[in-house]
Structure formats: structure tokens, C-alpha cells
Amino acid sequence: MDFVIRNLGVIIAPVLFLLIYFFSKHIHRNQYKYELGAFILANFIILIQPRFFNIQIPFLNLLITSGHLSLAIFLLVMFTGVLKKNSRAKKALSLVRGELAVIGFIFLLPHAFARLALALSGYNMSGLFAFIIFIPLTITSFMFIRKKMNPKHWKNLHKLAYIAYFLIYIHLAFNISANPINRFIRLDPYALLYHFILLLYITLRIIYVIIPRMKKNKNSKPA
Template identity: 35%
Template sequence: MPIWFTRYVMDIFQRGIFSTVTFMIVMFLGVITTHNKYTRKLMSIRGEMSIIGCFAALCHNVAFGIRYFVEFFTNASKMNVYTKTATIISLILIAMMIPLMITSFKCVRKKMKAKNWKNLQKLAYPFFYLIYVHLMVLFMHKPEKHMLSIVLYTVIYMLYTVLRIRKCLITKKRQR
């Protein structure tokens, strides 16, 4: 493959950027209170977008897991604290992501009680925030090198948090 393709296309998938952005879109759609024709269309395929994000995340985990999961389970003492912590978080994320992915398939969702499905899907919130923690752990190894990414992800997650709280307050106000 040409270097430009590897650097600008493959790296987006391998490093987990595509899956993270996909999860961001899915999560931000959940906090939008005013819908237009574009957001309604995206809402109609939100489950499918989540599944795509999960498959991309699994590919990311295979790409890095070949080295880091194997090293973690065979010789964790050689890993630095950042890598070891990020690996543990990755394993937790995978354990959380699998049921979220499976229940995002319409054929599975239809067989579940609505309340059970909704309760399980609430796992998406800690999953989403744990992605941020995973990223920050990796970036803290060399923060000066990753300062732009640290700032961008922090702003995005803070904005999501504000919008999530806002939507929660609006929903509670409507229920009264």
C-alpha cells in the first residue's frame, strides 16, 4: 500500500478513530432535542451505525490486541503503567461492547422486552465515557505530543455531557 493510504486512511481505522467518531455520532444523536430531516434519517439508522462502530472497534482491538493483549496475559510486568492500564480498559470496553452490539441488531431487539433492552442500552453511557478514559490514559504517556487530541476529545466529551444533562432536565420537566 502507498504510504499516504496507510497514513491517512488505514490509520483512521487501525487507531480506533473511525469507531470512536461513529460512537460519538450515535451518542450525540441521542441528546439532540430538535430534529430535522437529516437527524431523523440518522436516528433511523442509529442502531446500524452503532453496529458498524462496534465492528470497527473490534478490528482496532485485534490490530492492537495481537501485541498488547498477548503481552498483558503472558508478560504484563514488561508493560509500562499507561499501556497496562489502557489494555485493562480495552478488555472492559470489549466486555461492555459485545452485549451492546448484539442487542443493536433489530432481530435481537425485537425478541427482548422493551424495558430489558432499554436497561441494557444504558450501558452505552459508561462505555462511551470509558473510551475517553482509555484515550486519556494513552495520551498521558506523552501529553505534550498529544495536547491537541487531549483538548479536542475533552471539549467533545464536555459538550456531550452538557447536552446530555440538558436533555435529561428537559425530559424531567416534560414528565411533570
């Protein structure tokens, strides 16, 4: 049971994908309604945390405060870029990739708020660093802001997402303390799925991104 709880984000990602696959057009048409709904729910969860009203809703704590829903959403955002070109899955996810990035960040807020003191004490700070990187990426995911940016600058900025994703991997796969009183680096015993996800992402990126790009560059060179 502990394994399931610790890997819940990975487990619910396929279910979330199916929902998005069938409702991507509806999400895209109603982008701001979904984002507003996520924002209201995220703030409600922050308010019921112990430092405020201390209301226990186990389902919301497990799904959102623990960061699992946000992780599931970011996994879909991340894997959109390495799916086979013109596949139905890639088309469905690409349509709402920006919306998912914003909603994923919104649902990350309760988790970040709940764990901020722990991160500032030096424990698993990689999550905090990833959160900071996500701030400008989320802001520039809004289309009205993206349109005002130079496309090249926008693309270069969003390459920081790779660093953020790797920091999330470190955050999930290892237990690290930088506290001077108690420094340690330990492999999380429940992190097997996260190692698999990293290897799968690298493999798909090589197959569907790097190799086609190399072939394209080779064919474009004059004989």
C-alpha cells in the same frame, strides 16, 4: 500534524455526519449490505496486519486500524441521543443509529486485534473494557434480536453504553499503565478535543434530555 492525526476521528465525524444525513434512508434500506461490506473490509485489514501477511496500506492503517473511523461512527451514535428532539439531524441519525452501532463495532475489530497484546500487558486497558461492553450491545442492535427481547430489558442493557463511552474517553484522554513494573497515569497532551467533546455531550444532555424530562415530570404531577 500530530494533533490532526491523533484527533482524526473527531475531525472526520462531521464529514461522516453529512454523508449519513443525505444517505440515511439508503443505508437503512441496505443495512445488511453495508454491514457485510464493513465486515469484509475489517477482516481484510486484520489479515494484512504484521502477525499475518504484513502488508502495509497506510491509509487503511491510519483510518481503521488506529480506530479513528470507529470513533467517528460511535460519536454520531452517542450524540444522536442528545440532539434536539424532532430536529432533522436527530431524525436522520436515529433512522440508522442501530446500523451505525454495528458498523462502528465491526470497524473497531482491527483496532482491538492490533492493540490486544498491549492492553493485556496493562496499558490503556479502558479500551479493552469498552470493547467487551460493546459486544452484547452490538449483538442486541440487530433488529431481529431486539424484537425478541423485553423492551425494558433492552433499554436497561443499552444504558451500559454510557459506561463504554466514558471508558473510551479515558482511553483517549489519558495514558494509563497498570503494569506492576511501570505504573503511571498521564494526561494525553493531544486530548484537548476529547475534553471538549465530553463537555459538549454533557451540556447537550442537560439542555435537551434532562431539563425537558424534569419539566415533563413536574407537569404530570397532580396539583
